[in-house]
Amino acid sequence: MNERRAIGFGLSAVLLWSTVATAFKLTLAEFTPIQMLTIASIVSAIALAIICGVQGKLSSLSSVFTANPWYYLLLGLINPLAYYIILFKAYDLLPASQAQAINYSWAITLTLMAAVFLGQKIRKQDWLACGLSYFGVVVIATKGDLLGLNFESPTGVGLALLSTLLWAGYWILNTKNKADPVVGVLLGFLVAIPFAIGLSIWEGATWQQISVKGWLAVSYVGLFEMGVTFVLWLSALKLTENTARISNLIFASPFISLILLATIIGEEIHPTTLVGLVLIITGLVIQQLKFKSAK
Helix, strand or coil: CCHHHHHHHHHHHHHHHHHHHHHHHHHHHCCCCHHHHHHHHHHHHHHHHHHHHHCCHHHHHHHHHHCCCCCHHHHHHHHHHHHHHHHHHHHCCCCCCHHHHCCCHHHHHHHHHHHHHHHCCCHHCCCCHHHHHHHHHHHHHHHCCCCCCCCHHHCCCCCHHHHHHHHHHHHHHCCCCCHHHHHHHHHHHHHHHHHHHHHHHHHCCCCCCCHCCCCCHHHHHHHHHHHHHHHHHHHHHCCCHHHHHHHHHHHHHHHHHHHHHHCCCCCCCCHHHHHHHHHHHHEEEEHHHHCCCCC
């Protein structure tokens, strides 16, 4: 029964994450990246606070934060503040299919950063995975013009790659976090929201022109990119007896996302985006393979 529930939670998370690239594009049609971060963070914080309340964890927020305030301040400034501003700007500059595929290489970035900051060993298969995945990024960014290296938006590609560094860095910092993960994520949003509001005021953001569709789209992003889906994924990993089976579900997400981008917002998916994405996913699969050592 637990395994069936784990798969259900895992599939729900993957399906919801598959929709967010489309939601990003719909939201960015009306919001600036900073506006989008501000409202989505507030929605996500409310959702996570309700979840923590239901789980009886809300009372621990203040004690967890005051035990290590500078640590949670740093986490909140990285994610959601810096990470999502940069990611949303990348989506603003690039086709969503390209931005989400490049961002998907964050797991490879994590391997390299873990070797530098945590002293973890990089295996031969990790180097092969890195080579394949970053070659996939170049294929996507240049639309297959590998010799010309003609980037449609060098800034957009740079921001998408920078987002992978921030996301990987966030999870490396999280290895030292002993608090409940949902509480930790909620604290990150609570830290980031005042800074996001300050940035939106500094930007001179105007809100009057935003339609009902825009408000629904940004609320959807807050709920299902930043908030509820994270809890579904954690629940799946907690319930399962086969972590690899649940983790492998995530590989379906970018391909479902491409279908949704093409059908819902009519984005043209360049053939090289699919080729590059397959290279990135192949690299991630190779990275997860376990080889028996020769005796």
